[in-house]
Amino acid sequence: MGYCISQQNHMVVFSSLHGLNGCSKPEGYHSGTCHCVIIKLPGLRLNCISKCDLQTQSCLHWRGGHGAQRNVHFSQCRGLQRSFCIERDNEIDQDEWSSEDYRMIVDRNFRQHINSKKPSSSSLYLDGPFVENNEETNNGILQNFCSQGRLLDASRLIDIMARRNQIPHFPSCTNLIRGLIRMDRIDKAAKVLQVMVMSGGVPDIITYNMMVGGLCKRGLLRSAIDFLDEMSLSGCPPDVITYNTIIRSMCDKGNFDEAVGFWKDQLRKGCPPYLITYTVLIELVCKHCGTLRAIEVLEDIAIEGCYPDIITYNSLVNFTCKQGLYEDAALVVHNLLSHGMEPNAITYNTLLHSLCNRGCWDEVDEIVMIMRETSHTPTVVTYNILINGLCKVGLVDRAINFYNDMVFRNCSPDIVTYNTLLGALCKEGMVDEALRVLHVLRGTNCYPCLITYNTVIDGLAKKGMMEKAMGLYGQMIENGIIPDAITHRCLVWGFSRADLIEKAVDILKDMGKRDHNAGNKAYRFVIQGLCKNKKVDLAIQVLELMISSRCRPDVAIYSMIIKGVAAAGMTKEANKLHRKLIEWNVLKEGTTLD
Structure with a gap:
């Protein structure tokens, strides 16, 4: 009599030649030593050790290793039907397979050898209470597991249902697969997906793409590529995101030639020539292998029936211009023209934007002249690029x-x-010209916006033209444009510079009503001006406004107020205020007001 334990497709099979006895002895023996065996599994060593009283029972003990400490006891008791149980002591499971997995597998194989029609309570323990449930009940439990986030329990339940030929709830399977992928349990997600497909379910493209992304994240590119065929067979063919994920993963590892070969293979298999995927591939090759190699790939893939269009070329022009590689950009445009295409407005605008940023004004003028001679004349976007580039450098x-x-x-x-x-x-301080442009703007189909008014008000305030600034302020309110914190800050600074501190205080009060924050610097500037003019009462009011607007006064502001109080001839009050602020821990002990 002997035992054989083997691993087949992750299933552990226990077989016995004579009634599944854990130890053997000739009949009539009352005591002795059991036969012991050493059982080996990949990464797991099971040592069979037994010392027991053979008068009462046959038994088999083993101790398991590999990241987990398991003491497992199989016993066969006289007077009872043949049954087996597993006792676990001090289990620390660090392996993918949990004790529930072992119980499910052991039970499945033992039941093939047990002759009783009705399973015993011990064998039912191996799969838990789910083994006796019908499909509807288990699906209800499955949905609860998923809603409670018990994903590992849900995956074990699906395994039980699969062995009992029960069809799992497909929406729950989809949610479970996505959850397991987010947990980086891609192996368990793949098992659930396989059960779902074999049960007649069709996962959606989002789920499949998450699987492909998970495999690529683990570096399992070959598995991800093999997965594409499974997607097509299940009725959910790969889409542009699927291909993009694999190509990006290949390129991230520096396998650019492999990525090109992969895309060519997919085209030969009848994959639609997705322009986005094609453009992504060309961009990555251009970025890492250079423009010449990217153009070679363009020509190579065109043989497979995937032709570049103006979007692909514009992508290359954009990349080369950002890198300042204008000779490469010219090479791309030349290749574009050689294929019978012509640049469009986006091509020209991309070139102009880059050239303006680098101050290449002669080349800018040349491209503008070319545009005027073609069907793609300069657009409002073109002119905005030119005007913005010139204004940045003061031209x-x-x-x-x-x-x-x-x-x-x-x-x-x-x-x-x-x-x-x-x-x-x-x-540039040309506020009169700015007002004239604003006047022209009012006579067009465009309407001044908040940014427009803030820009001009700020310009006027910096020039000290506060009367015109306030006139524009009233005008924007009449036009239904509500001033914001930036508007008011511009006015506060303008009045403060013009030494119109009371006006600045009025604006601060208005800001407080609107729950606008002027900022610490503005409050400090106003308080300083008030203290210099010996208007301490008003300075304290501004301080209250500052605190109510959730701005925290610093030591400098408190020092200004104390000095202002002292300068107003109230030295005792200033000293008293100084001491109080120290008591309240606003000022540190020993702080001087020099």
């Missing part, structure tokens, strides 16, 4: 020339055009 006169040119060519400026010009004019 406001040239920017105004382009503005006049676009009006002459019946290209209507938009609010971006006007705001860009107004910002540049105010920055």
Whole structure:
């Protein structure tokens, strides 16, 4: 009599030649030593050790290793039907297989050898209470497990249902698969997905793409590629996201040639020539292997029936321009023209944006001339790029020339055009010109927005033209535009610089009503001005406004107020206030007011 334990497809099979006895002895023996065997599994060593009284029972003990400490006891008792139980002591399970998995597998194989029609209570223990449930009951439990986040319990239940030929609830399977992938339990997710598919379910493309992403994240690219065939067979073919995920994963590992070969293979298998996937591949090759290699790939993949279009070329132009590789950009445009295509407005705008940022104004003028000679004349976006680039470097006169040119060519400026010009004019101190542009803006189909008014008000305030700034402030309110914290801060700073501190205080009070925050610097500037003018009462009011607006006064502000009180001839009050602030831990002991 002997025992054989083997592992087949993750199933542990126990077999016995004579009634599943754990130890053997000739009949009539009352005591002795059992036969002991050493059982080996991959990564697991089971030592069979037994010392027992053979008068009462046959027994088999083993101790398991590999990341877990398990003491397992199989016993066969006289006077009872043949049954087996597992006792676990001090179990610390660090392996993927839990004790429930062992119980399910042992029970399944033992039941094939047990002759009784009705399973005993011990054998039912191996699968828990779920083994006697019908399909509907188990599906109800499965849904509860998923809703409670007990994903590992749910995956074990699905395994039990599969062995009992029960069809699991497909929506729960989908949620379970996604949850397991998020837990980085891709192996268990794959098992649940297999059960779902074999039961007639069809996972959606999101679930499949999460599986592919999980495999790629683990570096299992070959498994991810093999998974594509399974997707097609299940009735949910891969989509553009599936292919993009695999290609990006290959390129992240530096396998660019493999990525190109993979895409060519998919095209030969009848995959739709997804433009996005094609463009992603070309971009990655261009980024890591250079423009020449990217153009070679363009030509190579075109043989497979996947042809580049203007979007692909624009992507390459954009990348090369961002890198400042204008010779490569010219090479891309030349290849574009050689295929019978011509650049569109996006191509030209991309080139102009990059050239403006680098101050290549001669090249800018040349491209603008080319655009005027083609069917793709400069658009409002083109002019905005030019005006913005010129204003950034202070070339406001040239920017105004382009503005006049676009009006002459019946290209209507938009609010971006006007705001860009107004910002540049105010920055250069040309506020009168800014007011004239604002007047022109009111006569167009564009309407001044909050940014427009804030830009001009800030310019006027910096020049000390507070009367005009307040006139514009009232005008924006009349037009239904509500001032924000930026508007009020500009006015506060303007009045403070113009030494109109009381006006600044009025604006601060208005800000408090609107729950606007002026900022510590603005409050400090106003308090300082009030203290210099010996208006301590008003300074204290501003301090209260500051605290109510959730701004925390610092030592400098308190020192200003104390000095202001002292300067007003109230030295005793200043000293008393100083001591109080120290008691309240606002000022540190020994703080001087020099």
